[in-house]
Amino acid sequence: MNLFIYVVGFVIFQRIIELLIARNNEKWIRSQGGYEVGAKHYPYMVAIHIGFFISLIIEFIAFKEGVSRFWLPLFVLFISLQLMRVWVISSLGRYWNTKILVLPGANVVKKGPFHFIRHPNYVVVTCEIIVIPLMFGAYYTAVIFTLLNIIILSVRIPKEEAALREVTDYKEIF
Template sequence: MFFLILLLIVIAQRLIELRIAKRNEEWMLQHGAKEYGQNHYFFMVLMHAGFFISLIMEYFFRNHALNAFWPVFLLIFIVAQIARIWVITSLGKYWNTKIIVLPGIKVVKKGPFKYVKHPNYIIVTIELFVIPMIFNLYITATLFLILNQIILKVRIPIEEKALSENTDYTERFD
């Protein structure tokens, strides 16, 4: 039952975030923003959808006992969710699941962005590991930790280039 509740919470959260992202995308495009990295975005979405499929399949086809350290993993997950909300509220209308940049703006350097360049990617990496680890789903935890790093190796340079070419990103983060 705990697995189902956690799964539904995470799925509901992602659906809400997609609605926020769509609203922000429309606002940004109306104000002259440009989208970058469209070629890899499909694979990122596929990876995230695959994560849920793998999570469910491994849960039902393997021993799905709680990890002995599940309270620690759950606490890490909760902290990551708080950090996720902090990222989304710090970026406001600029937060998105896509790389959409509004030329000429000053990059956000408040909230978690005061401390690290890409806090959302750190949060997602943590989530992709700790959610399966709560239930001893080692294959999903390992596989999607690796797949996420591959996506980020493509995505982060595209995002940083787009931000550097269109905003004060380079001077603010040097």
């Protein structure tokens, strides 16, 4: 139980810090002439992420599974994902956000993990939605929220890419 509290508490704390970073970055982007795209789906994405934590906690308490027998390799993967998350956020700098915010005329970031894949943040989040529940035997949460995440990303990624193609050098870079 303590391990669950530490890991989930850490991730929730991390998300709160990220929301503060996102808010500051949003203010800066908007002050530079940036604007939001895809605002209609954003509340659903937030609801999915909040629902994920609620489901994870309820499932862990209700089924009392404890930690997975594969906990150690899953935990190593979890730590790797946290390092990747920091790499993504630091690579994007002031452009990183939880919302789709575009700045007309900006150059697309192609450094860090973006040198290798287009959407490393979505890869990290998708993996976390699978790995964290599996660490604690919350299999229903892993399956349900992986599917919900796929649905929301199938809306979000095309909107983000279309907006970037329209007002940045995204077409030339990718």
